[in-house]
Amino acid sequence: MSQAEDTSVRVTETRPTAPAARSVRRLWTLGLFRSELTTTFRRWRTLALLGVLAAVPVLVGIAVKIETSDGGGTGPGGGGPAFIAQITNNGLFLVFTALAATLPFFLPMAIGVIAGDAIAGEANAGTLRYLLVAPAGRTRLLLTKYATTMAFCLVATLVVAVSALTVGALLFPLGDLTTISGTRIGMGEGLLRALLIALVVAASLTGVAALGLFVSTLTNSGIAAMATTVGLLITVQILDQIPQLHAIQPYLFSHYWLSFADLMRDPVYWDDLTRNLGLQAVYAAVFGSAAWARFTAKDITA
Amino acid sequence: MAPYESGKTSAEGAAAEVEDLRAGRRRAARYVVPVAVVGVAAATIGLVPALADSGDPDLPKISAQELIEKIAASDVQQLSGTVKISTDLGLPALGDIAGGFAPGAGPSGDGSGSSADPQAKLMELASGTHTLRVAADGPDKQKLSVLDDASEYSVIRNGDEVWAYDSASNEAFHATGAAEHAEKGDKGGKGAPEDVPATPKELADEALKAVDDTTSVTVDGTAQVAGRDAYKLVIKPKQSGSTVGAISVAVDAKTGMPLKFTLTPASGGAAVVDAGFTKVDFGKPAASTFDFSPPKGTKVTEGDETKSQESHGSHDKAPKPGEGLEDGMTGLSGMKVIGEGWSSIAEFELPGGQGLPSAGSGDVAPEAQQLLGALGDKVSGKFGSGTVFSTRLVNALVTDDGKVYAGAVTKDALVKAADAAK
Structure with missing residues (x-):
């Protein structure tokens, strides 16, 4: 009780500062962010997660290559993840297929692990109080943690995309590609759209990241926070599949995830994309502020 | 906390308590932020459509006759836009049923093996909600795309060439020599995609064909559709016994182009067919389209x-959710039409007729019919006995001796017609 009081009081006291001190503090925040980033990305757990994500496009690429090596198509009906039928024409489509395959589960699960671990993991290891002893303030620490999680979102998505692009370039031809609307675009624009899609996918994960961070402030057990976040993710994914619940589905954070495919239409169909990004912003604002409310008022006992 | 308090005077203790209480309140106040964010988001979601809806445009008065002439005179050659179409015929999974019958039902030539065959594919439009993109540049350049999740199905006509491309299965369908088809487009007189089923324009044309002395046509104010000012034309059957409640067509005030088509059933409830532009642009679409x-x-x-198919109008045969519903299925061959106007009933014998399984016309294989038997209601009358298959719009009576009576009329009207025919 008294600890929580102490820090919050100190934060309010030190907030109004001279501009000089402020610039110093901003540098310090970046330092905190940098150290958080290196701590996160040096963990074996993080590297293992990224390794698994990088392996998915390799698996998909080799499977499609073997399946089509006898000259046959990928089979009738166009089942499987989105864009899979086009991979044999153009390796760039492996990027989209890999993202479509990892977005529903692998990527958010990895985010859930990192976000759930953010606060609760520190509390669990007994290092949270040391972080708070430094005059950074809780709000700043929380922002740093969220920024680190977002950086992981971006890195994880880019790992999938780059791995897929490499595998696609090695196994399949590259070149001009046909959008799903049937028009042709050049390789350069195709790569640009691939990058844009990777960014949209990373942005699609901000909602889950904020949710995970909020859960992480609720408990002192890192494992519990991760399990809860991933459990919520699975629950939401199931709810999104039940047709009778169509009334609430547009408000589920995962509902518009696959709208990134609309970027491959020509002209791009923006409606669902903007809905997706707006929804992610709302989730980030709601759960981010809830995490802030919880974390700044919490007793830190570990 | 207790060890510290022991040394304090009572006044200090009270002060600390007040401090605690304040701190507690301050903490609780923090939770106001997320709650407020939720509130603002909910209000935005609730209010923005309401605000966008408000205020029907102020347009000069126009009579129904003038408005119909305006539609007829409409000469839109170039447009691109997004159409949202929802069909709710009241069948649980019409798409599956229709899809199952598609290979046998349509004269699909050797294209039946391709998932890109337009006929099989466009049948899916007969149920559910779909987003379509249309583009047209003159009478011989048109494109219709059905936007699915992460895939798209496009029918593209560019002069003599007709392509259909299904990105989900990466299959294409190609037909050439669409000259006759182009003539047909010219005959239509409008650049608007004649090829394209399910656009508000097509549906409106079908509805206006049915306008005769059994119909009341009125102009019912104005509306905003896809950001454009439009008149609302309401078409209502005068006769009783029809399942069609009303058809409302929003007509663009400037170009006379129908922008939205809504068919509501007489029984009330959600619209059976609701097709409207959500975005429309009358500029020239990019040639690369x-x-x-x-x-x-x-x-x-x-x-x-191709030739023979085109002369049959293969694309036009693709089920338009409106066709056969409004004009009493005049497209069916070898059948009699009982009555006139909206409550006309088609009578034909099984197995007979061709196509249009989506209209619930009962034109299905015997095995499938057995299956469907479970879906229908048994009725009997002077004509004998039979089964009535109901949708929210079209009812069909299949008698045990193999006759089919179908129309956009109530069950009672069907039984009456069957009795009279006996």
Whole structure:
């Protein structure tokens, strides 16, 4: 009780500062962010997660290559993840297929692990109080943690995309590609759209990241926070599949995830994309502020 | 906390308590932030459509006759836009049923093996909600795309060439020599995609065909559709016994182009067919929109009997959710029409007729019919006995001796017609 009081009081006291001190503090925040980033990305757990994500496009690429090596198509009906039928024409489509395959589960699960671990993991290891002893303030620490999680979102998505692009370039031809609307675009624009899609996918994960961070402030057990976040993710994914619940589905954070495919239409169909990004912003604002409310008022006992 | 308090005076203790209380309140106050964010988001979601809806445009008065002439005189050659179409015929899974019958039901030539065959594909439009993109540039350049999740199905006509491309299965369908078809487009007189079923324009044309002395046509104010000012034309059957409640067509005030088509059933409830532009632009679409060459590795099915198919109007045969509903299925061959106007009933014998399984016309294989038997209601009357299949719009009576009575009329009207025919 008294600890929580102490820090919050100190934060309010030190907030109004001279501009000089402020610039110093901003540098310090970046330092905190940098150290958080290196701590996160040096963990074996993080590297293992990224390794698994990088392996998915390799698996998909080799499977499609073997399946089509006898000259046959990928089979009738166009089942499987989105864009899979086009991979044999153009390796760039492996990027989209890999993202479509990892977005529903692998990527958010990895985010859930990192976000759930953010606060609760520190509390669990007994290092949270040391972080708070430094005059950074809780709000700043929380922002740093969220920024680190977002950086992981971006890195994880880019790992999938780059791995897929490499595998696609090695196994399949590259070149001009046909959008799903049937028009042709050049390789350069195709790569640009691939990058844009990777960014949209990373942005699609901000909602889950904020949710995970909020859960992480609720408990002192890192494992519990991760399990809860991933459990919520699975629950939401199931709810999104039940047709009778169509009334609430547009408000589920995962509902518009696959709208990134609309970027491959020509002209791009923006409606669902903007809905997706707006929804992610709302989730980030709601759960981010809830995490802030919880974390700044919490007793830190570990 | 207790060890510290022991040394304090009572006044200090009270002060600390007040401090605690304040701190507690301050903490609780923090939770106001997320709650407020939720509130603002909910209000935005709730209010923005309401605000966008408000205020019907102020347009000069126009009579129904003038408005119909305006539609007829409409000469839109170039447009691109997004159409949202929802069909709710009241069948649980019409798409599946229709899909199952598609290979046998349509004269699909050798294209039946391709998932890019327009006929099989466009049948899916007969149920559910779909987003379509249309583009047209003159009478011989048109494109219709059905936007699915992460895939798209496009029908592109560029002069003599007709391409259909299904990105989900990476298959294409190709037909050439659409000259007759182009003439047909000219005969239509409008650049608006004649090829394209399910656009508000097509549906409105079908509805206006049914306008006769059994119909009341009125102008019912104005509306905003896809950001454009429009008049609302309401078409209502005068006769009783029809299941059609009303058809409302929003007509663009400037171009006379129908922008939205809504068919509500007499029984009330949600619209059976609701097709409207959500975005429309009357500018010239980019020329590349109509260019298509199949990507390497795409399975291309050539439409062999193109000529004969085109002369049958293969694309027009693709089920328009409106066709057969409004004009009493005059497209069916070998059948009699009982009555006139909206409550006309089609009578034909099984197995007979062709196509249009989506209209619930009972034109199905015997095995499938057995299956469907479970879906219908048994009725009997002077004519004998039979089964009535109901949708929210079209009812069909299949008698045990193999006759079918179908129309956009109530069950009672069907039984009456069957009795009278006996």
